[in-house]
Amino acid sequence: MTLHTAEVVAIGDELIHGAMLDTNSRWLASELESAGLSLQRITVVGDDLAQLSDAILQACRRASVVVSTGGLGPTLDDRTREAGAQIAGGPCWFDEVSWLRIQDYLRGRKRPVPESNRRQAEFPTGAVVLANPVGTAPGFLLSAHRAHWFALPGVPREMQRMVQDHVLPWVRTLPSLQPSVQQLLRVIGPSEAMLGERIAAFMHGGRNPAVGVTVGNGMITIRITGTAKTVALAQQACEATAKELRPLLATWLLYEGAEELHALVVQRLIARQVTLALAESCTGGLLAGRFTEVAGVSEVFLGGFVCYANAAKVRDLAVEPALLAMHGAVSEPVAAAMATGAAQRTGARLAIAITGVAGPGGGTPDKPVGTVSFGLSLDGVVQTWTLRMPDLGRSFIRERSVLEALAAILRSVQA
Numbered sequence: 001m002t003l004h005t006a007e008v009v010a011i012g013d014e015l016i017h018g019a020m021l022d023t024n025s026r027w028l029a030s031e032l033e034s035a036g037l038s039l040q041r042i043t044v045v046g047d048d049l050a051q052l053s054d055a056i057l058q059a060c061r062r063a064s065v066v067v068s069t070g071g072l073g074p075t076l077d078d079r080t081r082e083a084g085a086q087i088a089g090g091p092c093w094f095d096e097v098s099w100l101r102i103q104d105y106l107r108g109r110k111r112p113v114p115e116s117n118r119r120q121a122e123f124p125t126g127a128v129v130l131a132n133p134v135g136t137a138p139g140f141l142l143s144a145h146r147a148h149w150f151a152l153p154g155v156p157r158e159m160q161r162m163v164q165d166h167v168l169p170w171v172r173t174l175p176s177l178q179p180s181v182q183q184l185l186r187v188i189g190p191s192e193a194m195l196g197e198r199i200a201a202f203m204h205g206g207r208n209p210a211v212g213v214t215v216g217n218g219m220i221t222i223r224i225t226g227t228a229k230t231v232a233l234a235q236q237a238c239e240a241t242a243k244e245l246r247p248l249l250a251t252w253l254l255y256e257g258a259e260e261l262h263a264l265v266v267q268r269l270i271a272r273q274v275t276l277a278l279a280e281s282c283t284g285g286l287l288a289g290r291f292t293e294v295a296g297v298s299e300v301f302l303g304g305f306v307c308y309a310n311a312a313k314v315r316d317l318a319v320e321p322a323l324l325a326m327h328g329a330v331s332e333p334v335a336a337a338m339a340t341g342a343a344q345r346t347g348a349r350l351a352i353a354i355t356g357v358a359g360p361g362g363g364t365p366d367k368p369v370g371t372v373s374f375g376l377s378l379d380g381v382v383q384t385w386t387l388r389m390p391d392l393g394r395s396f397i398r399e400r401s402v403l404e405a406l407a408a409i410l411r412s413v414q415a
Contacts, residue, residue, distance in 0.1 A: 011068055013046040041059070060087070068150070071083070186222075226238040266297050282354060310324050337375070339375035358398050
């Protein structure tokens with residue numbers, strides 16, 4: 001069976017200097033592999049013409065399909081067209097139809113039409129123009145060496161639309177594609193090393209489906225990637241591996257799927273008609289912000305309290321001053337009182353409280369930086385627990401606390 005390989009080239013000085021994150025390549029990798037291409041490499045290169053031309057040329061020598069993003073704007077530092085001209089061995093040609101579309105696009109949005117936008121209607125010799133219905137930068141398709149090179153704009157919305165309109169329909173015409181499917185198992189609790197030891201038998205090279213792990217703020221994602229003649233067969237292979245992994249993961253397995261945890265929690269709360277309130281100290285509203293990213297959360301999220309100072313805990317959540325004096329703000333009794341207070345103030349069925357030492361200062365021998373106490377009240381029944389997180393910085397501790405709270409909520413509503 002023919003193996004169709006692909007490479008992605010992300011273009012722009014802003015990417016190599018860290019001013020912007022390269023989110024396009026991540027999205028492209030998923031789309032191309034799902035379509036049946038084998039992604040071999042992702043290259044990030046700046047706007048220097050010599051380096052840009054070389055990066056694309058080398059990708060075209062290695063892969064059968066190359067997709068680049070960026071460098072198709074109207075300014076002089078947008079040099080993908082020039083790189084294409086060098087690779088094609090001839091001057092750029094001007095496409096009057098593209099220029100008319102660019103003018104129509106700008107005028108339709110009551111915007112001026114700078115003369116510099118004419119550069120976006122220039123294409124390398126031999127290139128096929130790829131229309132961009134949601135922006136001013138058309139792309140192009142150029143045959144170079146053993147590859148078909150798709151040059152697309154770097155604006156994510158435009159790039160994604162053009163992949164759907166031009167790249168994927170073309171890819172699907174290739175013979176003997178091997179579509180790829182991913183199944184995700186989300187784990188919380190063990191270290192990466194501990195988990196790796198438990199599932200080591202599934203992680204050897206050359207396995208199909210392949211099994212790998214990625215870590216982020218305490219959440220570990222087990223990624224099962226299966227390749228087969230059809231999507232259905234690839235899905236069956238992934239599920240067979242997942243079926244073997246689940247008993248090994250036991251209570252470490254929190255949920256499955258590509259859904260973000262906070263969005264999944266909102267779905268479960270709505271499905272079970274469980275209303276929610278929050279009481280946050282060290283996370284300072286970070287958990288509330290995560291929930292309000294989700295459309296429709298107003299059905300269940302009644303409100304939240306950011307009670308950073310002890311006085312605010314007393315005033316807003318009716319935490320007893322004596323409780324604070326006896327146990328300290330970072331303690332399970334105070335977390336329980338905060339959760340109870342949030343539930344009573346709002347009438348929510350479920351309330352969760354977070355209070356901890358996020359650092360870099362404030363730790364003590366008994367409660368070092370990374371000590372975080374949680375309280376969860378569901379229909380008046382309160383449970384508490386404390387985590388001792390590694391001191392990997394203030395942001396890590398706050399994000400890990402949010403993850404822990406989300407996991408606790410999910411477990412309480414799916415039990």
